[in-house]
Amino acid sequence: MFSCKTSPEVGGMGHSVKRKEDARFLHGKGKYTDDVKLPGMLSMVMVRSPYAYAKIKSIDKEKALAIPGVLAVITGEDLAQYNLHWMPTLLSDSQMVLPTDTVMHQSQEVCAVIATDRYIAVDGAEAVDVQYEPMKAIVNPYKALEEDAPLLRPDKEGQKDNHIYHWERGEREKTDAAIAAADVVVKERIHLPRIHVASIETCGIVASYDKDTEKMLIYLTSQAPHAIRTILALVAGHVGLSEEKIRIIAPDIGGGFGGKVPVYPGYVVAIAASFLIGKPVKWIEDRSENLINGFARDYHMDCELAATKDGKIQAFKVSTLADHGYTDSSANPSKYPTGMFSICTGSYDYEHAFAELDAVYTNKAPGGVAYxxxxxxxxxxxxxxxxxxxxxxxxxxxxxxxxxxxxxxxxxxxxxxxxxxxxxxxxxxxxxxxxxxxxxxxxxxxxxxxxxxxxxxxxxxxxxxxxxxGAGPSKDFDILGIAMFDSAEIRVHPTGKALARFGTKSQGQGHETTYAQILAEELGIPYTDIEIDEGDTDTAPYGLGTYASRSTPTAGAAAAIAARKLKDKGKKIAAHLLEVSEDDIEWEVGKYFVKGAPEKSKTIQEVAFAAYTNIPPGMEPGFEATHYYDPPxxxxxxxxxxxxxxxxxxxxxxxxxxxxxxxxxxxxxxxxxxxxxxxxxxxxxxxxxxxxxxxxxxxxxxxxxxxxxxxxxxxxxxxxxxxxxxxxxxxxxxxxxxxxxxxxxxxxxxxxxxxxxxxxxxxxxxxxxxxxxxxxxxxxxxxxxxxx
Ligand code: MCN
Ligand code: CUN
Known part of the structure; x- marks a missing residue:
């Protein structure tokens, strides 16, 4: 059992202290992406497809552009001039930013209207005249694999049918043999349908390009601001948006639940629009846009569990058909296209297991996003x-x-x-x-x-x-080649108060409190004296973000180790102040003391002050530490x-x-x-x-x-x-x-x-x-x- 090492005032591990962030939220002072208002800011609204599968015959912008206040209608053709009409998904599939000829799911973005305010942009979107030629949509993933099914992704080189990939783990033959020989085998086809995270705050962005500084400032409701910045730089570097010129700030987030990991087409269009027009552009989804686009799951799983007649489990086999919609946008590590699905053997001890999965395209919104x-x-x-x-x-x-x-x-x-x-x-x-x-x-x-x-x-x-x-380890886990670890950076100020920054990003999980508690546990500085900052790529250390419950396993660990580095430096300073050898210094939460003479001691706050004012000869001044934690x-x-x-x-x-x-x-x-x-x-x-x-x-x-x-x-x-x-x-x-x-x-x-x-x-x-x-x-x- 766990017993607290710190007092409730210090508030280290095990204390149920109240959340530091809640005063701001309860007083209505949270600052979300839609609260960002910049001078001259424009509003963007999407025109969306009423059809699940259709050819676009024409897009007539005239009537929309005639509305006073409508500044631009951006189409796939417009983006194609800059080679920005397609983008990679997090799983290296390709997704349209805006279509040039075909729409692949109901409510897909067809073009974007930019206007001086949202009301005018909505009027503009209604005035855009799009002519479609509807086609027979494929909704059932089993039908998508039939021989006469139309090829949904002819744009993909070498793609001959609607099958995306096959994945498998385990031993097929041995598992089949164990199942064949078992006393009892139970079988079932289990479907987990598409669902939506339905966060209170929908997705949204404010993109603001400054032509003079060439800096792109982006406010984004994102669980992974650093990773998204890197991906943007990789996708849009050729038009001049290189990584040091992009600053992403993820402000307060009204729920993420996995839905705020990916890059959505609207983000890229808003960024492109701001880049071209030179003014800030805001795009915020409405509720239905949010609900109809991007889902989790849609797994059809054929399961077989084999056991002896008295119930000793011997083998488990599961063959899955995964309906990913028109593109595989799963936010999964690249070596794990089905995520951690292979944990499916569960909490039980048996020898034989086999899992396989076939992913398939249908005319649905990009699937595989999280819940x-x-x-x-x-x-x-x-x-x-x-x-x-x-x-x-x-x-x-x-x-x-x-x-x-x-x-x-x-x-x-x-x-x-x-x-x-x-x-x-x-x-x-x-x-x-x-x-x-x-x-x-x-x-x-x-x-x-x-x-x-x-x-x-x-x-x-x-x-x-x-x-x-808790992904990493980074040797096994990466997203689009970006290795998965996470980071913490601590600065203790001369008065013993601290600022700590992280590569993760809370969406409601309480990181401002719990990270401060980890540092309080390690350093003995009260958690109320420690400010926590996340989500700004210009200030926070690089990290992969908050999803897959990885913050505590990765960034939480980074915080502990960074704090331990500080404690080591502090020990040298304490020895200097107490005029004893470092070997004679002991630590007890919040203070250093001389072995055998506990009355001779220096608090962590005194040591912090000395770090800036009275350091041993040859030591670097300052009281800061950083750690990038790559879990084993x-x-x-x-x-x-x-x-x-x-x-x-x-x-x-x-x-x-x-x-x-x-x-x-x-x-x-x-x-x-x-x-x-x-x-x-x-x-x-x-x-x-x-x-x-x-x-x-x-x-x-x-x-x-x-x-x-x-x-x-x-x-x-x-x-x-x-x-x-x-x-x-x-x-x-x-x-x-x-x-x-x-x-x-x-x-x-x-x-x-x-x-x-x-x-x-x-x-x-x-x-x-x-x-x-x-x-x-x-x-x-x-x-x-x-x-x-
Ligand atoms: N914690 C703790 N002790 C532990 C483990 C965790 O005190 N042994 C605390 C942590 O310090 C943190 C919270 O519990 O404050 C969650 O920690 P962790 O399990 O590490 O998960 P993350 O912080 O990485 O959160 C991500 C996770 C995911 S992936 C989804 S999805 C989800 C979830 O968090 N989305 C949420 N919870 C959510 N809660 C809110 N309010 N909003 C979301 O969008
Ligand atoms: Cu799978 S939802 Mo959470 O990992 O962001």
Missing amino acids: RCSFRVTEAVHAIERMVDKLAAEIGKDPAQLRFENFIKKEQFPYASPLGWSYDSGDYKATLEKAMEMIGYDDYKKEQAEKRAQGKLMGIGICTFTEVV NLTFPNGAYICVVEVEEETGAIDVKRFVAIDDCGNIINPMIVEGQVHGGLTQGIAPAMYEGIVYDDEGNVLNGTLMDYLVPTAVESPHWETGHTITPSPHHPLGAKGVAESPTVGAPPAIANAIIDALYPLGIKHLDIPITPDKVWEAIQESKAKA
Whole structure:
């Protein structure tokens, strides 16, 4: 167990101090991209395609340009003159900035109208006359692979069909053989549909080019400002936008959840427009533009789990078809096109596994963007956790018992998983035991038996997941060639107060508080005396940004090590001040003292002052340190979630009675912030499980592109989350911490799905795909009754 080393006033690790950033947010003083107003700023609005697949016959700008205040209509042809009409996606596919001849999905950007204000720009966009020749859209990814399917991406050299790539991990033959020889094999096709992060703040940019200084100042709601700057320089260097001339400032962010990692076409057009016109250009998406473009997931997974008749798991195989829309815009590391999907073997110890994935083009918006997923871990965890429950049901074993019998044991860590990961640490048994105790598992089992006897539908669902977060190591992980590590830079001022800057960027995770707590833990400077700064590429050290719950595993570690470098320098200064040898100096949080004479001491603040005023001969003045941290491995948090539901047979209504979440993210920096992250993440877990899913018609139209039709759960839909934790420190992280922010979103959907399907099991219903809505349940019940 973890015990705090610092006082609450210093506020190091383990203290639930209040978030420093909240005063600003609660007082309405957060500064978001749309709050940026620059002199002479213009507004940009996109003209979007009503069709999912169409040839553009003509674009008539005349009427739009005739509107007073409309300054320009930018088309793909205009950008083509500068070779800016295509851009790379984060996974090295290509995406149109603006089309020159064909639109590939409904709501795709067709051209951009620039005007003196947004109202005029909207009028201008409506006045642009685009003539289309609609074509038959491919919506179903299986049909996209049929032989007579039209080739969607003839622009790609060598592309002969709509197949993007094949990926595989593990041993196909051995896994197939183990499955063929097993007593029991359960199979299922599991679909995780497209969903949208639906952050409160949509995407947006203010691009401001100064022709005299040749500097491009960009305000961008971005989770990864440094990486985006590098990519922009690589894409637009040929027109003079080189990296030192680009400054990206990511101001406050109203939710990222993965949706603010990529570069969207609107960003490039706004930058190009400002570059050409020489004035600031703002582009902010409206809600529907945000909801219809860019989604997570769309994985169709064929799963097979094999076991002995008493439930010893022997092999797992999963073959996935991934619908990426018209371009693969997954924000995944380049050597991991399917992200960390190969964590799909889960928390269980068995020998044989094989995972393969085929990615395919369809006429949908670029897919594979994230939804609080740790790089495809949600999909992986859903596959294995649904299948483990299916196996339990098939052999009539309690799903908790089945898990206990198959868990990787505490002594087996570091554990080499069959698909190539080295799990760092964990105690899965303890985590599940704690969850079962907290919810009162055995009592619910009895209650369920009684309810079933009365013909009532009650279900208990478990998910015991293993997460994988914290990329690097940079030797394995890069995005478009940019290696993944992260950074911290600390400056302690003469009065002992400090400023620390990071390569990550908080979107609501509380970094201004927790990074200060890490430094407080290491240096003993109160967390309230430490300012945290992120997101400005001109001032922050280079880093890859905040996603995949990597900030604590990477930048958090960098902060600790940078602080330790400072402490080493401080020790020399303290020795000088106390007139003893360095070897005689000891450290206790916040001060140095002479071994055996604790009354002779210097505080960190006194040492900081001396660093600028009274240093030993030959030493550099100043009290600063920087560290770029390249982790030796990822961190592997885990959790045990249990959900209890009741389903009403007449209506299909689902009532989540209890939900207990026990997370193990190693040592915790701020328990309250972690709890907040878990609450938010669980709500984003119930969302895809029960409510959210983008629906397409056969023509590729999105049928729920507004928040009237796309149900984002609020406090009303959310159950009372009950949380707790176990602590297995990461052996390789300098603070023993693991990332946590996405665990709940990864773990909750299968727990909820398992509970609902368990409730319906007496009716013979053995699987439902998420979102499991009341109408889906009702239909399944009707079908099962018709069969009976
Ligand atoms: N933390 C801690 N102790 C630990 C682990 C984490 O106190 N052992 C704290 C951290 O210090 C940090 C927070 O918990 O303040 C989350 O840390 P971490 O797990 O490292 O995740 P990141 O900071 O990298 O956040 C990214 C993650 C992702 S990928 C998505 S998606 C998501 C999420 O954060 N988007 C969010 N949570 C979000 N929360 C808000 N409010 N808004 C978003 O857009
Ligand atoms: Cu997968 S969503 Mo978060 O990694 O930014």
